[in-house]
Amino acid sequence: MTIKLIISLIPFFINLNNLNINEWGKTGHRVIAQIAQEYLTDNTRDSINKILNGKSLVSISNYADEIKSDKKFDKYKPWHYLNIGLDDNYEEFILNKKGDVVQAINYSIDILKDKNISKDEKAFYLKLLVHFVGDIHQPLHVGRLEDRGGNDIKVKWFGQQTNLHRVWDSQIINSHQMSYTELSKDLPILTLSEISMIKNDSVIVWLKESQKLSKSIYNDVENEINLGYFYKYKYLDKLKLRLLKGGVRLASILNKIFS
Structure with missing residues (x-):
């Protein structure tokens, strides 16, 4: 392989690497949508099929992230989180006039009921609703303003430099090495009550649950920034429960809207 060819391929490999940055973001949202689909009533499922022209909730679960690169949708960017x-x-919080994830949901x-x-x-x-219900269940989407929900907190994940938000958005679940369909079947089993x-x-x-969990997450990295097996062991089940709750609650909202 010539030097010229190697140089020409560098941007290609850089782009491939960047594709993986939000991979759990995609997987996590798909898991929540998959769980929600299992709890929909027949009437709700029929209504959603008509609105989405037969597309599944899973297939549209990352739409709100996909439109971020289009400037005409810039006003929706603050809707993904709450600092x-x-x-x-x-x-008692002074609401952001540009919106936040609670206002967005x-x-x-209200729009879907109209x-x-x-x-x-x-x-x-x-x-948007399918995605934002997922976002509010990711604890660092309800994080501190001063570090942008953990984005500015540098840590190491199994020796690799990263940031705390990315650990929760992608790296914990990526290390579990499951597809969204596999992961949706590997969540906690809860009773009907x-x-x-x-x-x-x-x-x-939902917000307060994420807020409480984010407090624990922040406290942990004050003493340890080298995160690995122990950290994954401590938080993986908690993360799975957030996914399950997100799916059940999304279905409940949709069933109420389309009942």
């Missing part, structure tokens, strides 16, 4: 103090109450629900909204607009906000409690929780409860 809030670890001990702050959202009910509630607004999308009978005067067009099918195309309903499809758009359904895609536990499922009933989870699906009836409010959006603020």
